[in-house]
Amino acid sequence: xxxxxxxxxxxxxxxxxxxxxxxxxxxxxxxxxxxxxxxxxxxxxxxxxxxxxxxxxxxxxxxxxxxxxxxxxxxxxxxxxxx
Numbered sequence: 645x646x647x648x649x650x651x652x653x654x655x656x657x658x659x660x661x662x663x664x665x666x667x668x669x670x671x672x673x674x675x676x677x678x679x680x681x682x683x684x685x686x687x688x689x690x691x692x693x694x695x696x697x698x699x700x701x702x703x704x705x706x707x708x709x710x711x712x713x714x715x716x717x718x719x720x721x722x723x724x725x726x727x
Contacts, residue, residue, distance in 0.1 A: 652723045659715050663708050670696065670704045 645653075674682060679693030687695045720726035 648723060652719065652725065655719055656716070659712060659719075663712055667701075667705060667708055671701045675701055 674693070675697035679697065682693035682696060683691035685692040690698075692700075717726070
């Protein structure tokens with residue numbers, strides 16, 4: 645594998661690590677670990693900790709998928725591996 649593709653995969657893995665860290669922080673941090681602190685706030689009549697556990701983490705996950713798509717589209721074009 646040439647240097648160009650090694651940089652491509654290193655960048656790709658970096659994106660995945662960062663986005664998975666965001667997912668873990670939102671899913672576990674906001675929905676489990678910091679739920680008591682977040683419940684001091686309300687969103688749409690529901691405690692924020694409950695909201696993150698039920699809907700918020702799903703919305704963030706969809707945004708992470710969109711971010712990964714956009715980042716990879718740009719990376720693919722940069723390294724000329726796009727379809």
